[in-house]
Amino acid sequence: MKLEGKVALVTGASRGIDKAIALAFAREGAHLVVNSSGSSEALDLAVKEISNMGGQCLPSIADVGQMDQVEAMMAVVEKTFQGLDILVNNAGIIRRGNIQTVTEEEWDQVMQVNLKGTFNCCKAASEIMIRQRLGKIINITSVAGKVGDITSAPGYGPSKAAIDNLTKSLALQLAPYNINVNAVAPHAIETEMSAQWSKKKRKSVLEAIPLKRLGKPEEVAAAVLFLASEDSDFITGEILDVNGGYLMD
Ligand SMILES: NC(=O)c1ccc[n+]([C@@H]2O[C@H](COP(=O)([O-])OP(=O)(O)OC[C@H]3O[C@@H](n4cnc5c(N)ncnc54)[C@H](O)[C@@H]3O)[C@@H](O)[C@H]2O)c1
Numbered sequence: 001m002k003l004e005g006k007v008a009l010v011t012g013a014s015r016g017i018d019k020a021i022a023l024a025f026a027r028e029g030a031h032l033v034v035n036s037s038g039s040s041e042a043l044d045l046a047v048k049e050i051s052n053m054g055g056q057c058l059p060s061i062a063d064v065g066q067m068d069q070v071e072a073m074m075a076v077v078e079k080t081f082q083g084l085d086i087l088v089n090n091a092g093i094i095r096r097g098n099i100q101t102v103t104e105e106e107w108d109q110v111m112q113v114n115l116k117g118t119f120n121c122c123k124a125a126s127e128i129m130i131r132q133r134l135g136k137i138i139n140i141t142s143v144a145g146k147v148g149d150i151t152s153a154p155g156y157g158p159s160k161a162a163i164d165n166l167t168k169s170l171a172l173q174l175a176p177y178n179i180n181v182n183a184v185a186p187h188a189i190e191t192e193m194s195a196q197w198s199k200k201k202r203k204s205v206l207e208a209i210p211l212k213r214l215g216k217p218e219e220v221a222a223a224v225l226f227l228a229s230e231d232s233d234f235i236t237g238e239i240l241d242v243n244g245g246y247l248m249d
Helices: 016-027 039-052 067-081 104-132 156-177 199-207 217-228
Strands: 007-009 029-037 059-062 087-091 135-140 177-187 239-242
Touching: 007 016, 007 059, 007 067, 016 029, 016 039, 016 087, 016 217, 029 039, 029 067, 059 067, 059 135, 067 104, 087 104, 087 217, 087 239, 104 135, 104 239, 135 156, 135 217, 156 177, 156 239, 177 217
Parallel strands: 007 029, 007 087, 029 059, 087 135, 135 177, 177 239
Antiparallel strands: none
8 A cells, every 4th residue: 555554634625636635545544634624514424434444534624724723733633643744735715707806805715725725734734744854745736827717716826826836945945854845736627616617618628628528536636646655755846737638838
């Protein structure tokens, strides 16, 4: 098993891509901390499903955008597992619209969860990982961080572009401590987020993907698993595309 005995924290982990990542990790022998901003039936179900696979699974309620809540979450993780090997910053939100319709509040919300949430978790987790001289951080970004997007309200793409840069900067800063920092940039994955698309948007998305289908959460999870495992020990600062060929950079 690729993650035997490793301790992994996945943020925003109760459905969609996040749940697929947590399940893939559990299948490979990891102990999981599944974070959510609030308690929900989906979180309870995810915890039950992961626990049934044999490893430990700790639910953790924290808004990743709030540093005090993130620090409290990390303290519980360290006390429970005496360390943290893998952090996956998956929690993310999107707002639809354009520059005319977006509100300042929506801009702030997206930046708070996507960018500040990723920063908060990286900062708190890296304190543990620096002490260990060991760790893997994987940020879930988006193709929207690399190309312009006319359907999401301004905020989502810029937040993801900033996560790409944060990934590379932290890869440099944390390399001396044997901590790898990478990102996975999905595009067009079948989740509740993409289920909000209009028929017109779905059609145009499919037309632009060479593989002519949407991706599956499990396909994103497979890329994240690679970056969480020893198979990628010599890779850091990489933004790995999972996009059906939509963008080849
Ligand atoms: N679905 C896609 O096609 C797609 C494409 C590119 C990137 N992504 C990225 O993948 C990640 C997962 O997306 P998804 O499609 O599974 O969406 P989703 O909405 O199903 O999952 C997002 C998760 O984040 C959680 N979350 C939101 N705010 C939070 C907060 N403040 N604190 C903690 N958790 C919070 C939500 O509860 C939810 O579980 C996101 O970062 C998203 O931007 C998705």
